[in-house]
Amino acid sequence: MFKTHEECLVYLEKIRWNGTPICPYCGSDKATMYKNEHRYRCNSCFTSYSVTVGTIFHQTHVDLRKWFQAILLLCKLNRDISVRKLAQEIHVNRATASLMVSRIRNTSPEQTEILMKIIEISEE
Numbered sequence: 001m002f003k004t005h006e007e008c009l010v011y012l013e014k015i016r017w018n019g020t021p022i023c024p025y026c027g028s029d030k031a032t033m034y035k036n037e038h039r040y041r042c043n044s045c046f047t048s049y050s051v052t053v054g055t056i057f058h059q060t061h062v063d064l065r066k067w068f069q070a071i072l073l074l075c076k077l078n079r080d081i082s083v084r085k086l087a088q089e090i091h092v093n094r095a096t097a098s099l100m101v102s103r104i105r106n107t108s109p110e111q112t113e114i115l116m117k118i119i120e121i122s123e124e
Helices: 005-017 064-077 083-090 094-105 109-123
Strands: 031-033 039-042 048-050
Touching (some): 005 109, 083 094
Antiparallel strands (some): 039 048
């Protein structure tokens, strides 16, 4: 799948924005990318954002590779995986695994497409 967190960010940007960053706060497509970061500054409302804002990945410090792996384990391979087993598989503590399971299982309909695209890429 993906070897680095940055590769996951690039893929997430591709499936979410299709090459044009959209500010999650005001909806503007006028943004400046920060150098050496996958963050943007909106030129309309002047806020800073990344592709994870407004998604299940927002405000977590968990590597996106682990998120993608958890999505595969929960949605494709084994829906009945326990929190403890997930924690062992992706090398996080139980509290983090529990948060991830909760967010993945309670994904809003708008976010479901992101999960499906992540599953698709793993099949290639």
